[in-house]
Amino acid sequence: MLKGKKIVLGITGSIAAYKSCLIIRQLIKRGAEVQVVITPAGKEFITPITLSALTSKPVISEFFAQRDGTWHSHVDLGLWADAMLIAPATASTIGKMAHGIADNMLITTYLSMKAPVFIAPAMDLDMYAHPSTQQNLRTLQSYGNHIIEPGTGFLASHLEGKGRMEEPEHIVASLEQFFSQQGSMKGNRVLITAGPTYEKIDPVRFIGNYSSGKMGFALAEECARRGADVELVCGPVSASMQTRHPHIHRIDVESARQMHEACQRLFPSMNSAILCAAVADFTPATVAAQKIKRTGDDMVIRLKPNPDIAATLGTIKRPDQTLVGFALETDNEEHNAQAKLQKKNLDFIVLNSLRDPGAGFRTDTNKITIITPDSQTQHPLKPKTEVAADIIDQLEAEMNKK
Ligand code: PMT
Numbered sequence: 001m002l003k004g005k006k007i008v009l010g011i012t013g014s015i016a017a018y019k020s021c022l023i024i025r026q027l028i029k030r031g032a033e034v035q036v037v038i039t040p041a042g043k044e045f046i047t048p049i050t051l052s053a054l055t056s057k058p059v060i061s062e063f064f065a066q067r068d069g070t071w072h073s074h075v076d077l078g079l080w081a082d083a084m085l086i087a088p089a090t091a092s093t094i095g096k097m098a099h100g101i102a103d104n105m106l107i108t109t110y111l112s113m114k115a116p117v118f119i120a121p122a123m124d125l126d127m128y129a130h131p132s133t134q135q136n137l138r139t140l141q142s143y144g145n146h147i148i149e150p151g152t153g154f155l156a157s158h159l160e161g162k163g164r165m166e167e168p169e170h171i172v173a174s175l176e177q178f179f180s181q182q183g184s185m186k187g188n189r190v191l192i193t194a195g196p197t198y199e200k201i202d203p204v205r206f207i208g209n210y211s212s213g214k215m216g217f218a219l220a221e222e223c224a225r226r227g228a229d230v231e232l233v234c235g236p237v238s239a240s241m242q243t244r245h246p247h248i249h250r251i252d253v254e255s256a257r258q259m260h261e262a263c264q265r266l267f268p269s270m271n272s273a274i275l276c277a278a279v280a281d282f283t284p285a286t287v288a289a290q291k292i293k294r295t296g297d298d299m300v301i302r303l304k305p306n307p308d309i310a311a312t313l314g315t316i317k318r319p320d321q322t323l324v325g326f327a328l329e330t331d332n333e334e335h336n337a338q339a340k341l342q343k344k345n346l347d348f349i350v351l352n353s354l355r356d357p358g359a360g361f362r363t364d365t366n367k368i369t370i371i372t373p374d375s376q377t378q379h380p381l382k383p384k385t386e387v388a389a390d391i392i393d394q395l396e397a398e399m400n401k402k
Contacts, residue, residue, distance in 0.1 A: 001179040002172075003031030008077055008113070010086035010106045011051070012093040013041025014165070016122040020046065022168040023087055024054045030172070035077065036060065037106045039093065063105055072105060078112030083175060086110070087148070088122030088165045091133050097145075098136035116225075118175060120148045120165050128163030138364055141383055144221060144244055148174050181389075184396060186227035191263060191270045192220045193277035193309065195235035197256040201301060202288035210361035211278035213237035215326075218388035219274055220248050226392065231270070233262045235277055256280050256306040263309050264316075272322035272395060275310045276350075278361075282306060314345030322398045324391070327351045328360060337371050347398045348372040350391055356381070370394050 007027055011020045020036075027034050034055045038048065048059035060072050086093065086106070093106065097119075102108045110117060119140060127133055141147055150166045166174075194216020198206040213234060220232045224245035232243065232250045243250055253259045256279045267273055282303035292299075310325045317323050325346040327337035330353065337351040351369040354360045358381050359367040367381040370391065379390050 001030070001176045002027060005032045005082040005175075005179060006080055007032050007034050007175070008081040008084040008109060008115075009034050009036050009055075010084060010089070010093075010110070011036060011038040011042040011046065012086065012088055012090045012106065013039060013044055014088035014090050014122040015045060016088035016165040017042055017045035019165060019168050020087060021050060021054055023085070023171055024051070026168060026172045027175075028054070030176070035080070037077070037109050039104050039106050041090070041092075042106075060105055063108075074105060074108040074112045077109050078114050081113065081115040083115050083118060083178070084110065084113045085118045085120070085171070085175065087118075087120035087171055089119045091121075091123045091127045091130075091136075094119065094121060094133065094136050094140065098139040116178065117145045118148055118171075118178075119145055120171050121163065122165035123163050125163040141385060142364060144385070146174070146178070146385075181226050183227040185223055185392075188223075188228040188271045188399070189231070189269060190223045190228045190395075191231045191233065191266050191273040192216055192223070193233045193235075193259060193263065193273075193275045193279070194220070195237040195241075196278050197235045197259055197280045197306075198254050199256065199280045199283040199306075200254075200287045201284050202290065202292045204291050207280055207282075207284070208236075209278045209280070211235070211237075212362045213241045214362070214364065215366060215384050215387070216274075216276035217241055217243060218384040219276060219391060221245055222385070222388040222392045224248050226396075231266050233259055233266070233277070235259060235279075256283060256309070260307045260309045260312065264312060267313050267316065267321075270321065272324065272399060273313055274324040274391070274395070275313070276326050277309075278328065279309060280306055281308075308344070310340075310344040310346065317345060320402050322347045322395060322402065324395060324398075325349045328354065330354045334369070334371070334376070337369075341371055341373065348394060372398075 024034050036051045036059045038061045051059045096107050148166050195213035196209045196211040198208045200206050220230045223230050224247040230248045251262050283306050285302040285304045323346050327340050327349050329336050333353045337349050341349040349371050352359045356367045358365040365381050366384050366387045368379050370377045
């Protein structure tokens with residue numbers, strides 16, 4: 001999986017820097033090409049001579065080569081690499097990466113990087129547990145970077161043993177797993193819905209919900225990363241919600257009716273669809289042309305039902321297509337999810353409950369149970385990026401059965 005892959009290895013000032021040698025050896029043994037970029041502090045812990053001997057390449061540390069003044073182009077490195085791995089990554093480097101403080105060659109390379117970035121933190125437990133470090137790691141994760149940590153790989157859930165850098169063989173295994181999935185969905189077209197819908201009451205008011213779009217966007221990125229072409233039909237989400245992958249085509253809509261129309265149009269040319277949007281089941285029966293004025297003490301808004309997008313697609317689904325729904329529940333979770341699985345003719349449903357802390361709307365994490373007609377798999381609380389990978393693993397398994 002790593003044969004011929006070009007890896008930029010960033011090394012920072014941590015006692016764990018000696019382990020970088022083991023990482024390099026294992027990467028090279030697997031056929032990868034490694035270019036080291038080291039921070040000035042990193043050089044206090046390990047010498048560039050050792051690193052260049054192992055990689056058979058000069059180590060890059062300064063913006064200019066000291067010997068002849070040649071310019072080291074961080075932009076070229078960003079284009080050259082298939083992946084960037086920063087191991088060990090100190091609290092200081094993690095903070096600079098999260099905030100774009102480009103005061104050394106490693107950070108400028110990171111900011112120019114076009115390839116996926118893996119970060120293996122290394123620091124003492126108090127520094128690791130500090131809210132600012134945790135916040136910086138969450139920020140980096142929300143930018144699509146992969147954090148490699150000892151244990152389950154989930155930030156701050158169990159701090160015991162965290163902070164220490166993950167062992168080199170596990171770091172290399174994470175990269176191998178990543179590359180093994182790349183391209184596994186090539187040639188597939190996936191429709192994904194994300195975010196809330198807004199149902200207009202009058203020109204200034206609407207009925208909406210708390211969906212941020214984070215779960216749906218994570219699914220879109222994961223499918224695109226695996227080589228699929230994604231149509232992302234997206235309700236009104238905040239301006240900060242942006243897709244990164246060029247294979248994601250975003251269609252913005254506002255209401256459930258508009259989302260329904262877009263999905264109906266797109267679904268026949270898709271291999272699969274994942275309906276992650278929180279769609280309003282009802283919409284005001286009439287939309288007032290002018291802002292509704294306060295008159296009496298109370299007010300009644302009559303609602304009429306919206307079309308059910310999942311149920312519509314379930315009816316027109318061909319045997320070669322895979323349809324995935326979500327169930328957001330507050331009670332009677334499994335029973336309700338099972339009922340939706342059948343009623344909407346889904347291949348599987350992803351249950352998340354608002355009773356689980358850290359799950360559902362707006363959080364960067366989710367806790368899901370994947371329910372198929374004959375199995376049920378619970379997953380622990382994880383970042384939405386990793387939850388998306390679990391869901392897409394299941395999607396691929398279902399698609400392979402068809
Ligand atoms: O966006 P985030 O802040 O990251 O939050 C993620 C999430 C909580 C919105 C997401 O994980 C989730 O649970 N999405 C589904 C929310 C929902 O509306 O669930 P539901 O149980 O009401 O609907 C069941 C299924 O039918 C869903 O796949 C839904 O998209 C679909 N549906 C519902 C109503 C409707 N009119 N049309 C639909 O297609």
